[in-house]
Amino acid sequence: MNANVIGSYEQLEEIIEREGIDKIVVALADRRGVLPVEVLLSCKLRGVKVEDVATFYEQVSGKIMLENLRPSWMVFSEDFTISPLTRALKRLQDIVLALVGGVLALPLAILVAICIRLDSRGPVLFRQERVGQDGEPFTLIKFRSMKVGAEATTGPIYAEADDPRITRVGRIIRRMRLDELPQLVNVLNGDMSFVGPRPERRFFVEQFEKDIPYYTRRMSVKPGVTGWAQVKYPYGATAEDAAEKLRLDLYYVKNMSSIFDLFIILQTVKIVLLGQGAR
Known part of the structure; x- marks a missing residue:
């Protein structure tokens, strides 16, 4: 499915203001060197919620996204710890x-x-x-x-x-x-x-x-x-x-x-x- 591109990372704050966006879902497969950290941090400080795609997928589907599951995440995350x-x-x-x-x-x-x-x-x-x-x-x-x-x-x-x-x-x-x-x-x-x-x-x-x-x-x-x-x-x-x-x-x-x-x-x-x- 083709995504509807409405702007670049540099225009993100402008798009948020124009479209009234209150949540950003980051769905980059490889984030090394390409994740717009400064822009996302600026958006977060303005009250816009920033979520990882795996977290968003979990919330809307009631499932865990196996494709993004990593051994290190399961080891260090407290989410799978049962007291x-x-x-x-x-x-x-x-x-x-x-x-x-x-x-x-x-x-x-x-x-x-x-x-x-x-x-x-x-x-x-x-x-x-x-x-x-x-x-x-x-x-x-x-x-x-x-x-x-x-x-x-x-x-x-x-x-x-x-x-x-x-x-x-x-x-x-x-x-x-x-x-x-x-x-x-x-x-x-x-x-x-x-x-x-x-x-x-x-x-x-x-x-x-x-x-x-x-x-x-x-x-x-x-x-x-x-x-x-x-x-x-x-x-x-x-x-x-x-x-x-x-x-x-x-x-x-x-x-x-x-x-x-x-x-x-x-x-x-x-x-x-x-x-x-x-x-």
């Missing part, structure tokens, strides 16, 4: 929400279990190893939504639209995300949080680690039953989808708080009520 107090409050919130949610959802969980038992042969619960915080493995618990031995001939693959491996009841509970109710046990056990990045299988983690820079940074917090990427991005099964979700996961890690968690939970409830669940 012991924040972690303790999050754990307390998880326990309370999991206990309250478990009690409220118990009648529904019993109904789902009965429907699964009547619909297809096999266990009601599905257990699978996933990668947790700091790369540690744990056993994820879900209501079974696929036929027994669904990956016996294919190996690990993501679910597809109209996936024939999904049972009749499984299709309903996946759309409403009821298959994830047993994960409240994972939350109580401390393997998961109520809100966090999606827990992936090691098979996919190892693939994405090779192709996507900073992918392991999403594992600096516990995986979640729901999360920022889950509510902001549709179900995806490609490396491109994983990279896009990583932008959202890193934004969550950077801005993690109890208020943000509650906002994500409310967004999740809205999605479930509208029937916009996963495949």
Whole structure:
């Protein structure tokens, strides 16, 4: 897309005055020797806000700009530092929400279990190893939504639209995300949080680690039953989808708080009520 050039750096103060500009976004790929420091400083002293393009992108999109992410920035920035107090409050919130949610959802969980038992042969619960915080493995618990031995001939693959491996009841509970109710046990056990990045299988983690820079940074917090990427991005099964979700996961890690968690939970409830669940 061609940019509309309305002047040079030397004319910046004049343009700001003429156009009534109150914010400047610096989007130079290479700033060495070309950044108009004096002009930008003069504008800032006049009350005009000066922002880096990565910060601006984060504010308007709710994502981290991976293209501008540098190891030194992650090392020296305090933005990705999670205090012991924040972690303790999050754990307390998880326990309370999991206990309250478990009690409220118990009648529904019993109904789902009965429907699964009547619909297809096999266990009601599905257990699978996933990668947790700091790369540690744990056993994820879900209501079974696929036929027994669904990956016996294919190996690990993501679910597809109209996936024939999904049972009749499984299709309903996946759309409403009821298959994830047993994960409240994972939350109580401390393997998961109520809100966090999606827990992936090691098979996919190892693939994405090779192709996507900073992918392991999403594992600096516990995986979640729901999360920022889950509510902001549709179900995806490609490396491109994983990279896009990583932008959202890193934004969550950077801005993690109890208020943000509650906002994500409310967004999740809205999605479930509208029937916009996963495949």
